[in-house]
Amino acid sequence: MEKFVKHRFLNSVLFTALFVPLGFFLLRDTIAAITGIMFESIGGKESFLYQINEDIARLIIAGLLILIMPLFFRGKCNFGFKGGKLALGICLALPELIVPVWNLLQIKVYEAPLVTGVAAVAAAIMHGIGPGVSEEVFCRGFTVSNLMRIWKDKPNRIFRCMLVSGVSFGLLHALNAIATGDVFAALIQVIYTASIGMLDGAIYLRSRNLWGVILMHTLTDVSAFLAVFESNATGMDIIFCVFGSLLFIALALYLIRPAKRAEIDELWAEDWSFGDEDGKKRISAKVAAILTAVLVVTFAASLGVTIYQAKMGYDIPFFPASENALDKDVQYQIGGDGKELTILLPYEFGGKYDLENSDPESFVLKESRENGDTYLFVFSHEGTSTEKVKITFGLRLGDMSTSIKNYSVSVSFKDDGSISTVGG
CATH class of the missing domain: 2.60.40.3450 (Immunoglobulin-like)
Structure with missing residues (x-):
């Protein structure tokens, strides 16, 4: 007798748009803590592998998501690495070049020292590839795709997918931005990353291909790590964020304008679907359940790592450790x-x-x-x-x-x- 797979969590908008991407950042810390011990024992803290430890952890988690999701969806899921419209995706993403160009201009204006040495340059490149691939896989490849499936019969699903995925991407940066202690700057950063998230979501909706947004995301982060900046955000930075946010939102809305909705619907007709499950003959659902259980345990462990790091005074992405006052005798x-x-x-x-x-x-x-x-x-x-x-x-x-x-x-x-x- 056939059974239908009921993806209880994967049918949740909140789980898809916020909890899964948030889990990505926490699991990254857990895997990085484990691999960090290994890389430190191999080459020490100055080694290349240790420097790119977090980027390796990001790619590991993204790979796990890509491997697990087909088990839930009977192989009918496409993260945007193949198919779709590659050339269109790259062309639509080109306006985002203004961000790495801005970063390079800052290097020139502030005369920031460039990183030197093959290892340092390679590490800067990996610092771009790690977030560029992993965050796009989670926040676009998974989130946008699954929201399109969840809302397949809803009116305005294209606009809703673009908006919700973008806003959730901005919120994921909120607590990290609060580390600056400047509420206004934190708000600007949330709006800025949300606007980029909307544009990337719109590009992905139009092209059904991730490579364009991965390329721009990677170039942005690489350009930020090519030099050492000591100064905090300036007034010009804030003006650029405000201008960029308005530009990116306007471009996102233009890309998914009503005249393009039919084209987008046709492009997204398949790729993610339930499929039916024969519980006696197929073991995919059971394998997926086991892997999910392992990830849930790892997620719980990651909370322990987070609490431990905070207690020990380490800086962690979402909960930067506050500086406690020194004992009065010190x-x-x-x-x-x-x-x-x-x-x-x-x-x-x-x-x-x-x-x-x-x-x-x-x-x-x-x-x-x-x-x-x-x-x-x-x-x-x-x-x-x-x-x-x-x-x-x-x-x-x-x-x-x-x-x-x-x-x-x-x-x-x-x-x-x-x-x-x-x-x-």
């Missing part, structure tokens, strides 16, 4: 070149400090000694790593086995490797 001084940090802690005769440093190779203890009623520690940042370092000082008196007082210090770095802030 004093510090950053050297003139930004590479040396002196920390002074309270000291009593007979006391001893146990030191735990999360990055002992890059952030090296150069000196430690009594200094009157304080104990002095001098650290030097050897290298260019910009990962936050957590240091724990445990004060013991005499032969006591446990600390009577713990001091926690977190050190953040600028893009050039110099020390930027010190917190608790």
Whole structure:
């Protein structure tokens, strides 16, 4: 007896447009944490593989989505890598070139130093390919396609797919933007990324091919990583975001204008459908269920990783760690070149400090000694790593086995490797 597959979650607009893309970012952190340990053990934190660790994690997750979805839809799903209108997709995406061009102009205007060396340039390219492929697979290839299937009998489904997918893409950047502490700038960034999401969604709807938006997304991110910027967003940046947002929204609406709706409907007539399921003969649904269960467990684990990273003071994409105030007994001084940090802690005769440093190779203890009623520690940042370092000082008196007082210090770095802030 035949059974019909009931995709309960995949029929949900909220699940499709927000929860799946959000899960992508969280799962990326989990996989990156695992592969990061492996790459660090192989070549250290300065190695090329470690530098592109997050990009590898992005591509792994995108690959998993591409492999799993055909199991749910009996092979009838097309992520836009083949078929459709390739040339049209690339042509329609060309206006987005203004973004990488703007990034290159900023490099010239601010005389930002370019990254040097084959490994650094290759890493910048991978920093573009990773998000360019993975975010388009999730936010266009999956989200837009599944929304078109969910709303196949709804009026104005093309406009609704473009709008909802774009807005969800903007919202995914909201919490990351709030890390700046500037609510106005955060709002501008959400509107800007939502407008790009709408345009990319419209291009994908018109062409049924992802390569155009992947190319523009990749070029945008590569151009942003080719140089080291130290300054925050300027007034010109905000003006560009506002102008660009209006332009992208106008282009998106033009691309899906009523005169093109019939052409779009014909292009999307197939590709994603339920199909019927014979539970006795086919195992696809069972395999999909098992893989989904594994991803759900991994997703739960990723929340644990996120909480742990926040507790340890690391910066994470959606929940940047806030700088806690230093203990009132802690004093510090950053050297003139930004590479040396002196920390002074309270000291009593007979006391001893146990030191735990999360990055002992890059952030090296150069000196430690009594200094009157304080104990002095001098650290030097050897290298260019910009990962936050957590240091724990445990004060013991005499032969006591446990600390009577713990001091926690977190050190953040600028893009050039110099020390930027010190917190608790």
